[in-house]
Amino acid sequence: MLWSLLSLGVLLSARPPSDEKVFVPCPQSTPEWTEARERLLALDARLGELPDEDDARPTVVALGELLKSRCFEMSREETSPVPEDEPPPALSLKAWWRQGGRAWVESYLELGKPGVRTVVLPPEVRPALARETAASDHRLASLLCSAADRECAKQMEPWAARVEEAFTRERDRQAKSSELDEQISAKCEASARARPTRWRYTAWRSCQGGSIIFNTQPPVVRLRAPTDGWLVIRGRRGHHSFCDEVRAYHLGTGTAWVSQSCSELALYEDDARLGQVNVKATDEARSARVTVGTVSLDLLREMARAVLLADEPMAHGRALAISVPVPKGYRIEWRERKSGISTVGMGGGAGWFSSGQTRLNWAWFPPGRAEPLSGELTWPDSSHPAEDLADRLIVEAEESFKHGCPARAVPTALLDFTEPPGVNRSDAPEGVARPQDELLTALRKWQPPPGCSVRQE
Secondary structure, three states: OHHHHHHHHHHHOOOOOOEEEEOOOOOOOOOHHHHHHHHHHHHHHHHOOOOOOOOOOOHHHHHHHHOOOOOHHHHHOOOOOOOOOOOOOOOHHHHHHHHHHHHHHHHHHHHHOOOOOOOEEEOOOOOOOOOOOOOOOOOOOOEEEOOOOOHHHHHHHHHHHHHHHHHHHHHHHHHOOOHHHHHHHHHHHHHHHHOOOOHHHHHHHHHHHHOOEEEEOOOOEEEEOOOOEEEEEEHHHHHHHHEEEEEEEEEOOEEEEEEEEEEEEOEEEEEEEEOOOOOHHHOOOOOOEEEEEOHHHHHHHHHHHHHHHHOOOEEOOOOOOEEEEEEOOOOOOOOOOOOOOOOOOOOEOOOOOEEEEEEEEEEEEEEOOEEEEEEEEEOOOOOOHHHHHHHHHHHHHHOOEEEEOOOOOOOOHHHHOOOOOOOOOOOOOOOHHHHHHHHHHHHHHOOOOOOOOOOOO
16 A cells, blocks of 8 residues: 555656646648648748838738747747847848748758757847838938849849858858857756756757857848948058058049058067067168059949948847757657746857957048048958958959059048057057158159149049
8 A cells, every 4th residue: 555655656746747838849740730831831932022121020920820830839949039029120031031040940840750850049130221220310321222122132142142251251260169069069968967857858958049159140231332432541451561551542433542651570689678669670661652543443342331331230149040959868849837947058159369460440431521431440351250351352452453543633631530540559669640640741742643634622
């Protein structure tokens, strides 16, 4: 009798509480699964036909209804990346769907197939930057296109491909240099092993969902390249061998003015100052020159767009859908009860820098005395993908330089409203104000060669 009571007690203690809910995948062999697949395909077609400028709310509601249905209800294991109360713009929703949202939703059908043990973590929704989504006083308002502008969208396609390439390059670099994936996997499995067997998948999946590698993501952009005005870039390029520079580019003609003062860092060799920069010797070795001509207009304008967007706020989060294998022995079933369980995820990102990097200041002076824009760039490369893309496009545009008679006079009045960035004090103990002033003086004193007539502003 005592043994029977003890056995009954063990059985009762193993029985799930009455308020515990269990959600499992739909088997592929069921009519429910087939119907769910058809609903997914219908939503996919709806998103494909959704105009970029339309209100995305009805489509977001349809997505929410799909996720609540029987074969997708395990999606409740993830905090909804597309909230119905604050639906994203259509541009953002469609980009999210293409970059992994669809894969995440479809993964719940895949789990219903025999032998499939892989879950998908959804990407974050990226913001949109277009005329309809930006504030009327946005700094790039004059260049923003309407989401309904099909020609602008078409022109943006090559640009969007380059942006994606730049951000993918940095994500791949982070993945190769970071052990965060392995750390997340170990932490989540350790967290799950401490739970009762029936709760292990839920604990593991909660930990995975709460663990994010914070990739930098660009907004979904509709922005014309600037086609007029002056873009001025100032600063030091190089480290041991360097050039202090002022560059002015006219976006309407491709005119390029370049004033440089180049040298190599001369270092003291005596014991008291070993390794310190000898400013006098460094300056005495300077070679100054002014070159004028043109650069490719198309490359210049693409470079200017990259420079302007490099200062735009970026999103941070999971950039793409991530597939993660479920540990062996875990039953794939999501459990809930009021008391719930608690897990702690992990997050992180990575950046890098080198002693050879410097800062460049830029300023764009639009035509018609419009308010100028300005910012900074890390040169010659950057762990910030938008800056790195701008650096690459600057190089491409400058490699197209051809000496010649300038189509526009140097904008001396505008140059007075620009400033050079600082330089590491160990490289320039006395600063760079004097050599930068000399660069401007050299531009003002430049005289055209015989036969060259320069149009004055």
